[in-house]
Amino acid sequence: MNRMIEPDLSAPVDGRQSQRALEIQRGTARLLRRHGFVSLPEMTLKSGRRADLFAINDKGEIWIVEIKSSIADFRADNKWPDYxxxxxxxxxxxxxxxxADIFPQDAGLIIADAHGAEILRDVEAQKLAAARRKAVTLRFAQLAAARLHAIHDPGIPTHIEPNKI
Incomplete structure (x- = not known):
């Protein structure tokens, strides 16, 4: 008798984020979807930095969202210009x-909770070079596929090395 096993579709939790940060992440991801983007949390880049939310739309536009759940969280992290x-x-x-006034003016600002978010301050686009856009888009696709595969086959690792991105 073959029984169909339903995959666990819950997102993996790695324990680094506070409950507040996870709520901001959820609301922000919902906002990104409303703007036509799909997103992945915790995407490691070639630099070794990990984007809190990495988002891409059907035109290939790429947004990175850095989540800060408190003043102390913001002050403890100065790597954001690298993104x-x-x-x-x-x-x-x-x-x-x-x-809101602690955040730099040369980045956009989103206010979020677990249910949704809104963009308080937009930011002008700074277009990526074509080669970098291709590399990070491929990285995004590989990571998304690896995470989906891990849902269906929990024994498989989800980590993909960010070589040459």
Whole structure:
């Protein structure tokens, strides 16, 4: 007798993010979908940096969203300018409790909770070079496929080395 096994479609949790950060991530991902983007959390780039949310739309435009759940979280991390090398637009996403004026003006700003988000400040696009766009788009596709494969075959690793991206 063959029984169909239903895959576990819940997202893997790695324990690095606070509950507040996960809520900001969820609301921001919903906002990105409304704007025609699909996104992946925790995407490692060639630089070794890990984008909190990496998003791409059907035109190939790439956004990176850096999630900051508090003033202390923002102050503890100054790597965000490095993300401009991998996206067309860079945003910070935070919650209503974190003062908006601490975030740099040369990045966009999103306010989010677990249910949704809104863009408070947009940012002008800085177009990626074609070779970099291709490389990060392929990385995105490989990582998304690896994570989907892991849902259907839990014994398979989801980590893909970001070589040459």
């Amino acid at each position: 401009w090398d991998y996206c067309d637009r860079l945003f910070f996403a935070t919650n209503q409790e974190t003062p």
